[in-house]
Amino acid sequence: MTTPSTDLKATLKKLEARVHDLEVTARETGQNLDSTIHTLRAEVERLRTAPANGVMTRWERVQLARAPGRPTAHDYTERLVTDFTELHGDRNFADDHALIGGPGRWQGRPVMLLMQQKGRDTKSRVRRRFGMSNPEGYRKAMRLMDLADKFGLPVVCLIDTPGAYPGIEAEERGQAWAIAESIQRMVRLKVPAVCAVIGEGGSGGALAIGVGNRVLIQENAWYSVISPESCAAILWRDSAQAPKAAEALKLTAPDLLELGIVEEVIPEPVGGAHLDLDAAAAALGEVVSRHLDELSLLNEQELKAQRAARFRALGAFTES
Amino acid sequence: MTTPSTDLKATLKKLEARVHDLEVTARETGQNLDSTIHTLRAEVERLRTAPANGVMTRWERVQLARAPGRPTAHDYTERLVTDFTELHGDRNFADDHALIGGPGRWQGRPVMLLMQQKGRDTKSRVRRRFGMSNPEGYRKAMRLMDLADKFGLPVVCLIDTPGAYPGIEAEERGQAWAIAESIQRMVRLKVPAVCAVIGEGGSGGALAIGVGNRVLIQENAWYSVISPESCAAILWRDSAQAPKAAEALKLTAPDLLELGIVEEVIPEPVGGAHLDLDAAAAALGEVVSRHLDELSLLNEQELKAQRAARFRALGAFTES
Amino acid sequence: MALDRFFRRRRPQQQAGSDMPDLWTQCPACKESVYNRDLEASLWVCPKCSHHLRLEAGRRVEVLLDEGSFVQLSGRVHPTDPLNFQDTEAYVDRLSRAQKKTGRPDAILTGTGSILGLPVTLAVMDFAFSGGSMGSVVGEEISRAAEHAAEIGTPFVLVAASGGARMQESALSLMQMAKTTVALESLTARGLPYVSILTDPTTGGVTASFATIADVIMAEPGALIGFAGPRVIQQTIRQSLPEGFQRAEFLLEHGMIDDVVDRRNHRNFLAGLLGVLTRRAPDAPPAEQPAPPSAEAPA
Amino acid sequence: MALDRFFRRRRPQQQAGSDMPDLWTQCPACKESVYNRDLEASLWVCPKCSHHLRLEAGRRVEVLLDEGSFVQLSGRVHPTDPLNFQDTEAYVDRLSRAQKKTGRPDAILTGTGSILGLPVTLAVMDFAFSGGSMGSVVGEEISRAAEHAAEIGTPFVLVAASGGARMQESALSLMQMAKTTVALESLTARGLPYVSILTDPTTGGVTASFATIADVIMAEPGALIGFAGPRVIQQTIRQSLPEGFQRAEFLLEHGMIDDVVDRRNHRNFLAGLLGVLTRRAPDAPPAEQPAPPSAEAPA
């Protein structure tokens, strides 16, 4: 199993080698790979001059989590999941393309996969509403959780959404209801649930599939009650203050670990998961698998109790 | 408790007395009661010349079950149910007005009531789609069954529908799915369920709330896999052959009792439930209450097993 | 920080932050001036236009519970500033201002009492405290109240009024959505009913969690209820919103709530409903409240 | 009445009622003539336009199951005429005509077998028998097959093809909707998966019962699937129906089915899916079937 590269130099070397390979391929096959090569070269440049991960600002991480080149759930499942059958539809109204799922084998382990999908090109991004699902997405998720419970399949959720879609129709069809019911459905799961934030963890739209026995987050992902822009628009009355809001919201992986909201931060290759997808996938796969294996030792009651206790304990207050 | 009048003469006497009362009221108060008085007088005339119940044709019964003056579910629940709280909506898409329900007390017994409503005047009939519900009606019914199970409330279903609504939107939103799931939901009920067909029992739209531990039918109600008109249109290629189809379909209360599809026929006042609503309600109330009381002796497992065995046994075949 | 002040029944109080004189209040809907005495008698529903005025949490308790039956549970849990949050103002300063204004530690008031003789546990969000925003304290008090209801075996009634989760506690606020859901499971385990009453406004993370997983959801007429706020939606879709969008009546039509209930009928509605759901004998005492405009007879 | 005839594998048979010569078949969609040998090789999917031809039940078994694995269960249950039903023709006469035509007692064929080595119990409706209509025998055989699957511990796969319930058994037909649902509970009790495959056409009481409460619902491309038939709806609403209405692809978009799957991929789809749902080790043998046009890569 590949381990994530933690060495900047190694990453740079890999990237440069890839650029070279692409150039050779382009020359030999006549394919036009200019834009890919250009992007990679820019990335090499950025890495050469960028500060190490440790001193990235929170806002920089938010931008990294959102970058168009950031791997999507599909990038990971293509590498980690076999025998995946996508199951469509909420059996009520529609099939949502921003939240998808189905049974498959996570590094060999039978699981029910739920994942938010932002899309990988303009067309699919529009179709997937940039990862913002309508109520039907959450209702499909609940249906798949029913199947997971029925067949004893652990649930693996890959979270990557700016938030639930804020549209007229979404409101008409009960966006809030769908999220609330999905949270409740997860609380009631009889099987293990492992959730990993792999990009954006935007508010209730993320939490709807985030009530796991374990909640993990990739090194450069964020998870917050509100996006920095919206927070800035409300508190500073100026969405341009998003960087300040990002700092204040403490929404990065290390922050969340410190707040006790996640169990573990999943390391990414230096510079971000997009720079070495195989390594990023390997790290994600390994950490999720480890938690799945740990949880497989618990029975239904223990799983429900552990999950309930985990979330019941969250909050900061004093008592007089 | 009033018992249904089974004597034609007594019914006629009552009716004539009511006509007389109405005439007095109209004279003394200046109210215009002409149409009511006219309807009642016509009914008296019809009864004087009509054959006794026993020799009514099946088609005549179908017409009686559909007559605009036929009591609706509300007419009965107003007389039999106290503390009724109508609960609205499927929490998914809409509130259906053709299938309504909520908790209440059936002659004092806490129950969850589900009922198909045709409406009592033109405006409400349109609003209630003449008792033909959209998928949302069945989805609401399932939600209320969840509540019934949760709070240990027996389910009472009053069935009165020409069938589920055959519209474009109903199909788009999964009419078949809603009916199938509602049938399954009833099979899974942990509480007693008593169903009574009080008018039309039209096909899957009726069965969706008809999977009870007991299935009852009023004397002049019908219950069939298809309406006589549609059956005639298909088999005779002429919907005017509906009377023939009605005969062939054996869809009346006595037929269904003979076929083992219902447990009991609930008597109606001579000439039909509309001629003595109080008596009709009293008979319905008493029979349903009796079955509820019987079923209250069974536990969850027994109730599910009895219901399953009841429906598993239905069918006619030979075995080689 | 003091516990909630003892609530003086039937003594009209000036709305906090209002600049109206003590004697009368201007209806925010029809702009008519109404004597406070009349307003109180109609449970702060405008006698002219039936607009339901927003209620401070203490008043809500008075409207719902039998007189003198309320025993407060909340008050001991106080907010902190886990993120050391600072925007144009420090979170701690915002908190103490809201605490001074409302006399409560946070945007929630819970306790036990009875409705027409039927014992209930009640949680009321206080919109006057920082827009009823949900942080750790709101989540904790609601959770405790639900668990208390399960423990003593009463139904649980929650009155929602909130702009959503509290930004200043970031992900910790978000987690209250899951936490309260966990706590509400204790009622399910005991087969006890949970009824929520959505009032103006209920949006964001509150709508998307405990407020909408109730067994029965009531709403006050005209209440704004939704996930995303109207402004956010308008920015997203760049078109104007339909008439009545996200109002209680709109949600009823769209199947999301069980009924829109006039405030003057809340006690009767709850007593009838909860009596059946808990399978109590039908011995409810007669209603004592002013009847609302009677609903159309069903047809 | 004989049991179903032994089904000869890979021997093209003339479609019952067809007036085409043995050698080739005209595609009902593109009207092209296709050699039966080619048609069979592509599992009766038109090689020209991918139209999925309707399959007689025996052929369906051949398409789905591993060669030689089928062991028939159905065949002993025979229809009667409980209502003494008579329209323009007596029900008993209609029955014997359909029995002669299909060689089956009724519109259903069930049995056990395997799919890429994975044991399943299978029920296939036969549209050739009285439009696949569901009467007591169809209901009973499906119920028995589901119960058999539960008993021997295999997944249950059902192929639906039906105009709906059988009028000639009136309310008894209707009751099969509930009966089959009851029988399917035996699979739920054992935690065994149930997959339905909706084929052209599946309407009425079949769609509104066992066919749509499957754990996973597959449909064949272009299949007409609905509750009310298109003509009934057109009569009700007096307007024309939208393009593609009630077709498999339409239902996928509306969230009603799990996927539209090309017939040539059914075995692979089922083997992969059922392998995971039953938590078997991932040792599935390699696919042996002609690959369908490959699906677009997910994005």
Ligand SMILES: [Zn+2]
């Ligand atoms: Zn006013």
Ligand SMILES: [Zn+2]
């Ligand atoms: Zn063709």
